Amino acid sequence: MVSAENPILYKAQIFLFNKYYTGLLLHKQTDSLTSHLVFVTEVGMKMFDIEIQKDSQKMAYCFGPMNKPKITNLLENDMGAILLYPLLNKTAKIYINKKQGNTLYVTREKGKKYLYFTQANSGRIAKSLVRGKLFTKQKTVYKYGTDNLPESVSLKHKGLLRLRIKLNRIITTKTND
Amino acid sequence: MRKQLLYILICMLSVSIKAQTGFKAVKDTVSLKEKINHISKETNSLESDFVQVKTLSMLSEKITSKGHFCFKKDNMLRWEYVSPYTYIIVINKDKVLIKDESKLKKYDMNSNKIFKEINDIMISCINGNILSSNKFKIAYSENDKSYRLELTPLVKGMKESLKKIYMYFDKGVTSVIKLEMVESTDDFTVIDFTNKKVNGDIPAEKFILK
Numbered sequence: 001m002v003s004a005e006n007p008i009l010y011k012a013q014i015f016l017f018n019k020y021y022t023g024l025l026l027h028k029q030t031d032s033l034t035s036h037l038v039f040v041t042e043v044g045m046k047m048f049d050i051e052i053q054k055d056s057q058k059m060a061y062c063f064g065p066m067n068k069p070k071i072t073n074l075l076e077n078d079m080g081a082i083l084l085y086p087l088l089n090k091t092a093k094i095y096i097n098k099k100q101g102n103t104l105y106v107t108r109e110k111g112k113k114y115l116y117f118t119q120a121n122s123g124r125i126a127k128s129l130v131r132g133k134l135f136t137k138q139k140t141v142y143k144y145g146t147d148n149l150p151e152s153v154s155l156k157h158k159g160l161l162r163l164r165i166k167l168n169r170i171i172t173t174k175t176n177d
Numbered sequence: 178m179r180k181q182l183l184y185i186l187i188c189m190l191s192v193s194i195k196a197q198t199g200f201k202a203v204k205d206t207v208s209l210k211e212k213i214n215h216i217s218k219e220t221n222s223l224e225s226d227f228v229q230v231k232t233l234s235m236l237s238e239k240i241t242s243k244g245h246f247c248f249k250k251d252n253m254l255r256w257e258y259v260s261p262y263t264y265i266i267v268i269n270k271d272k273v274l275i276k277d278e279s280k281l282k283k284y285d286m287n288s289n290k291i292f293k294e295i296n297d298i299m300i301s302c303i304n305g306n307i308l309s310s311n312k313f314k315i316a317y318s319e320n321d322k323s324y325r326l327e328l329t330p331l332v333k334g335m336k337e338s339l340k341k342i343y344m345y346f347d348k349g350v351t352s353v354i355k356l357e358m359v360e361s362t363d364d365f366t367v368i369d370f371t372n373k374k375v376n377g378d379i380p381a382e383k384f385i386l387k
Contacts, residue, residue: 007238011262022264022277028236036236042264044231044366061362064337170261
């Protein structure tokens, strides 16, 4: 559970077009309806800050050279996708695979089909796919450790807007003074 | 990535203390500049541990990183993070090398205008020319423990994201002790330098990454 007291920190690698960024991605709840995803480089420079609410994601800050509508939209949507926001508050078709013990949730929106596969015998999402009319646009894979928060997340966005995100969770002691 | 390097290199030679108060304008700035120029000229190598704390003001959150840096004249720098994970940046004359886990990336300084500018800033910090740089407006102040240089970026591209850089020198002006960079969003990064070793022997291998 993400909260103000328990923010989550990931080591992040972001491949955006032909650029490669690394740093730390922090997810923190700021109030009951809002959380923030902040990406900071190793040397301490904030690259972006996405404010996430129940039904929307918006770029609260984006570092100058990256601050272009196509890039900010891509980051907002894909970061929201990592947090499974397209699945929240939606009605999904549910398919249960009794043999494998997992479940598939399917939603549709704006001509796209969203598929969410759970792990076997678990409610945790293991993989999500976003399919357009012709091909898969986005694939996200989640791996877990001992709790319900992913140890690692890998997202690949195909097409003209190429984006790859790799996240690896960092377990830290509280850093606030 | 290149912008990050710019930050690093500025950081390397700077200092900060957010909490320090009671600073007043330095009366004899000529003398202080001379002292800073003197240590710049006398410093052939420098290494130090560092603790970097990034404060995200709006989130009331701090992210702490730790590491070690080495510098050797004329133009060699190693900035190594060891916590929360290993990440190394090396500048070796006209080459920039970055090692992230097992990935090694190389950049040619001269083929890239931004790297060239980074390099120029670094060198100007070392030889003291930063004090007469037209890229920053500099104000000098002091309290009973330290001198503070307040650098305000004047260059387009830098001033949009960086509001101020504060460099702190100990009162004896032997070295930079802390750095603070304040961003336009009022987030700030503080780097404390400890266990400094001036003019020690640093092997050349430190500035080679494979």
